[in-house]
Amino acid sequence: MNDRLKAIRKELGLNQAEFGARLGVRNSAISKIEKGENTLTDQMLISICREYNISEQWLRTGAGEMLIVTEDALIMQLSDKHNLDALDRAIMEGYLKLPEAHKAVIKGFLRSTLGSQMLPGLDGNVLMYRAAQSDGKTEGGIDDIPRSVLKKLEEAPEAEEI
Secondary structure, eight states: OOOHHHHHHHHTTOHHHHHHHHTTTOOHHHHHHTTTTTTTOHHHHHHHHHHBBBBBBHHHHHHSBBOOOOHHHHHHHHHHHHTTTTHHHHHHHHHHHOOOOOOHHHHHHHHHHHTTOGGGGGGTTHHHHHHHHHHHHHHGGGGOOOOHHHHHHSOOOOOOOO
16 A cells, blocks of 8 residues: 555655645655555545545555546646646636536637637637627627627637638
8 A cells, every 4th residue: 555655646746745734744654654664544545535536445455546537636636736726726617617608708808818829729719609699509698798808709800710
């Protein structure tokens, strides 16, 4: 189990101090467990699984997949990797819950504001927004979008169809 603990820590890109801090223990405790000097208690094992989205079965036996991938886990991984705060996480979570028409509006706004050079994958979103608007598929939520955003979308140059 001590080798699997080290594998988790390495997979997450954390040193012993960082790994232990989220569990409420010092790096020396993690070091001793990894070296086999101390055993991993059930309480610590459960804490590791909960905090880092690790499969308990994998940690105990090595069977199955190490990571339990959930939407929350992915957001937390991105948050940790990019040092995002609670507002950043809320923005990501909120965006993921939006209807496609609203996502298209946001993408179009970003494209028109930042330019296609900074956001190369968003070129078709103004066209998507306009199509959704003309088809009446915006689910009435278009009224919730600030007028300045709508104006920018309406003024954006037409995308050429491929």
